Amino acid sequence: MSINRRDFIKTLATTSVVFPLSARSALASRSSSAKAQVVVIGGGYGGATAAKYIKHLDSAIEVTLIEKQATYTSCPLSNEVISGEREISTLQVGYDGLRKQGIHVLIDEVAGVDPARKKVTTQHGKTLSYDALVMSPGIAFDYAGVEGYSRELADGSLPHAWKAGPQTLALKKQLEAMRDGGTFIIAVPKGPFRCPPGPYERAAQVANYLTHHGKAKSKVILLDANDSFSKKGLFEQAWARQYPGMIEWVAGKDDGRVVKVDAKSKTAFTTFNDHKADVLNLIPPHHAGAIAKATGLTNEKGWCSVDMLTMESTVHKDIYVVGDSCVHGDLPVYAAPKSAHSASTQAKAAASAIVAKLNGLPAPEPFFVNTCYSITAPGWGFSVVHVYKVVDGKLVYVKEAGGVSPVKMESEAALKLQRRLEAEYANGWIKNIMADAFA
Amino acid sequence: MKCRSFLLFAVGLTASALVQAGATEDLARTCNNCHGMNGVSVGPTMPSIAGQSESHLKTLMLQWKSGERYSATMGRLIKGYSDEQIAALAIHFSKLPWTPVVQHANAATLAKGKAATDHCETCHGKTGGEPDDADIPRLNGQWAEYLELELMKYREDDVKMPHKKMRKNAKKIEEGDITAITRFFAAQPK
Structure with missing residues (x-):
């Protein structure tokens, strides 16, 4: 028997042995007139995935995603567009998939975030209150x-x-x-x-x-x-x-x-x-997106520090930073690289943490992985993999797993097969990760 | 009605089992990035995994982890998971419905494919949808491109693939029949 997250939460809330009364009463006190509000800033892989999974885990939560552009263009595999190996349209997607799932999508730009009053204002003059905010603005370029x-x-x-x-x-x-x-x-x-x-x-x-x-x-x-x-x-x-x-x-x-x-x-x-x-x-x-900086979330190096288990900002409560804007991991070699795949698993972990918190439940154990393919020629691809786990409340890079594709193999035939497989897998990966975020 | 079934469900489980169920759901979501929402792939080179048998899924993952079976990418990933997590993931995905993604092919390809599946039929069933053993994967409505890539592995002597019978049969296939065979299975709804 399989249960989804929403069912799981309901099950937990009705099981007296697991959580204290406060948790259950927090859930019981929720009525349709007081739905929790989540605002997501940024509609790239991180933001779209977070919005989708929050809604998926608890459909009672009102989720609003704010994004400047009506069409998203994926950075992963866009180098193939430059060489003419790929059409840019294969990397583009709109937000109707998210709208169909009940997520409010505002094509607008955020003017400001007030972390104390938990409000977001937009360029078009909208003000939104939030119980939790997902910040996924990507990067801002330092032209100077x-x-x-x-x-x-x-x-x-x-x-x-x-x-x-x-x-x-x-x-x-x-x-x-x-x-x-x-x-x-x-x-x-x-x-x-x-x-x-x-x-x-x-x-x-x-x-x-x-x-x-x-x-x-x-x-x-x-x-x-x-x-x-x-x-x-x-x-x-x-x-x-x-x-x-x-x-x-x-x-x-x-x-x-x-x-x-x-x-x-x-x-x-x-x-x-x-x-x-x-x-x-x-x-x-470049560094974290401008709105992250304006909200005071960035450190001296321009990136956002987060609680490694929940993705919640270490600066402001109830703001969760995912994707390229954040620094996830405390040592440079073990920190999650700024990739779509990292953003996606960070977004899922943040979604689980947010939904648990809004339902008065403790944060669940997060799982983070990264897979990143590079293609240097048709039929020639390779990857790097990272797996992280939580040990004694800390995020740890699993050294016995992960790593890059082998440089050398048994034979030329085996090497060619390995490169061919990973080039092909990249093509399947892009479709699945885009659908996972936007469909 | 739905709520009642959760309650009934809850009665039969311990608290730690519930936490485990939630953790497995969270863990399984990290698979979606490559294998599709709930294990149903929309990327032709990535296999759907939802609804394959528990035994097949678990065997694959454990063989990758031990290095007994070659993989291009999965081995490096799965080494980060405990045997308990692997077992839980296998159960999780096996309980989801097998969802064939039916890919249409022209009549000539289908006829050629069907005629060339003699070597496959005994174990995978006529349409690839009725494996005769829990360790054998379903092929009907699996992605044709993925099946082709998988056959390449079985046909290559210099990478380690554990299933002797499968290796032998994969090598018996004429090069010119591979596409027709994979398109044939990919086109089968059942």
């Missing part, structure tokens, strides 16, 4: 972090395309217009940043396009503020096999960090060198 860069340039001649959408297509156009023998530069900011393997996958997808469109004399240069990167062995193997000599990576310690750009000449300046590009793809430094 690189001299010479600006928001206008990002929307114009120097798209970062680190938020999928029009800039993804703009970058694709620039790549298509690039001459054979040209240089495509990707500038990578100091971590932590959204999608840790993303810049290196992008380099491969750009090389994929160049190789197959008569531009094999071109170069792709990664100017990196960091000294290492996610899935490094796997990327280096793929680059060498598929695009020999085409991709060059410059580490931070080797003067890789870009500090200044000149938009007109498309030049990236590091401390000691200047690099002239035909296409300059600067990924600016």
